[in-house]
Amino acid sequence: MAPNVQLVERVRSLMKAEAPEEKSMFGGLAFLIAGHMTVAVGDGGLLARIDPDADWPTRDPRAGEAMPGRPMRNWRTFDVDADTEDLPELVAHAVQQVRALPPKA
Template identity: 40%
Template sequence: MAYDEALAARIRALVTDEPGLTEKRMFGGLAFLLGGHMAVAASGRGGLMVRVDPARSAELVAGAGVERMVMQGREMDGWLRVSGHPDVDDLPDADLARWVAEGVGFVKTLPPK
């Protein structure tokens, strides 16, 4: 499954003014990176991938439609999938902005690669 280009455009509109922003095709999706770190992506499996503070993973997955990413059979703290909305493309702008801000805010705390 290819990533949703409309969702990618919505994400892009939220991060376009971030210094050092790059886009990269990753994991079948389109990732938005700051300082070389993925902040958020339009996932190739649908929905969003969001990088967050690992210490906040449990708190953030308490929301409907949010789960830890599973990589090689392991749940990964700090990496979330947001996909439970009936159609993530219809995720309200405020909710999308909140998730994008969550990812951008966390990667800004990391040293550049």
């Protein structure tokens, strides 16, 4: 399963100022900041780090469990593509969550 190439390019563009490290992970491409995975793009859309106390992902019809059957409070998948209007906000939210974490050594 290859990542959605157009979505990868759009996320790469949105994260350019953050100078993320890119790694192949989970059959897709992950973007890491200070050693923390921020978002990943796969063929099914976007995996994003979210605020575990935010309730908006539970109301977003595009959001799904990151790993069905294994609760992960701070990760959600989003069925989006490169043309999704609020993609910049989703990526910015994930970046904000990572910026609140200490850098990995």
